[in-house]
Amino acid sequence: AQTVTQSQPEMSVQEAETVTLSCTYDTSESDYYLFWYKQPPSRQMILVIRQEAYKQQNATENRFSVNFQKAAKSFSLKISDSQLGDAAMYFCAYSNYQLIWGAGTKLIIKP
Amino acid sequence: GAGVSQSPSNKVTEKGKDVELRCDPISGHTALYWYRQSLGQGLEFLIYFQGNSAPDKSGLPSDRFSAERTGGSVSTLTIQRTQQEDSAVYLCASREGLFSYNEQFFGPGTRLTVL
Numbered sequence: 001a002q003t004v005t006q007s008q009p010e011m012s013v014q015e016a017e018t019v020t021l022s023c024t025y026d027t028s029e030s031d032y033y034l035f036w037y038k039q040p041p042s043r044q045m046i047l048v049i050r051q052e053a054y055k056q057q058n059a060t061e062n063r064f065s066v067n068f069q070k071a072a073k074s075f076s077l078k079i080s081d082s083q084l085g086d087a088a089m090y091f092c093a094y095s096n097y098q099l100i101w102g103a104g105t106k107l108i109i110k111p
Numbered sequence: 112g113a114g115v116s117q118s119p120s121n122k123v124t125e126k127g128k129d130v131e132l133r134c135d136p137i138s139g140h141t142a143l144y145w146y147r148q149s150l151g152q153g154l155e156f157l158i159y160f161q162g163n164s165a166p167d168k169s170g171l172p173s174d175r176f177s178a179e180r181t182g183g184s185v186s187t188l189t190i191q192r193t194q195q196e197d198s199a200v201y202l203c204a205s206r207e208g209l210f211s212y213n214e215q216f217f218g219p220g221t222r223l224t225v226l
Contacts, residue, residue: 045217103153
C-alpha cells in the first residue's frame with residue numbers, strides 16, 4: 001500500500017525568505033502523480049502544484065517549485081520569497097484512484 | 112463555474128442526534144470523496160463514489176456512518192446517534208475522473224460540533 005510521510009509538523013520562515021517542506025512516499029508503481037495542497041485558516045483546500053512521476057523535470061508554479069527525487073521517493077516543496085499569505089497547512093498527496101495524504105506541515109511566516 | 116459546495120457550514124448537535132451533511136460537487140465530476148479532519152490533523156478518508164456507486168467504504172469509522180449519492184451529483188453523509196468524538200470538519204471533494212492526474216477540488220467543509 002502507498003504511504004505518504006511529512007516529517008515536519010511545523011516550519012517557520014522569515015517573510016521574503018525561502019523554505020522547503022519535506023515529503024516522502026512509498027509505492028511500487030512506476031507512474032503516478034504527486035500533489036501539494038495548501039489549507040489556509042479558511043480551511044479551503046487549494047492545489048499548489050502537481051508532478052508526474054514520468055517527467056524528470058521538476059514542476060514550477062511561480063514562487064512554488066518541487067524537488068522530485070524519484071529514486072529516493074522524495075517530493076519536497078520549495079517556497080521562494082515567502083509571503084504572509086503563504087501561512088497555512090501544507091499537505092503532500094500521492095494520487096491513484098484516491099489521494100493518499102501526508103499528515104501536513106504547518107507553515108508560519110514571520111513578518 | 113461554481114466550485115464544490117457544502118452545507119451547512121457549521122452544525123452543532125446534541126449527542127445521540129442524527130445529522131446529515133450535504134455536498135454538491137462540480138457539475139460533470141464523476142468522482143466524489145468524503146474526508147474527516149480533526150482539529151489540527153490531516154485528512155482521514157471516509158468514502159468515495161464513482162457515479163452513484165461507492166467502491167470503497169473502508170474509511171467509514173463505524174456503522175453509524177453512511178453516505179449516498181444520487182443522480183451522480185449530490186451526496187449526503189449521515190451520522191446516526193452522534194458521539195462527541197464525531198466532532199470534526201467534514202470535507203467533500205470532487206474529481207473529474209479517477210485518472211491519477213486529476214486533482215481533487217474541495218468544498219469549504221462542514222464543521223460538526225457534538226455537545
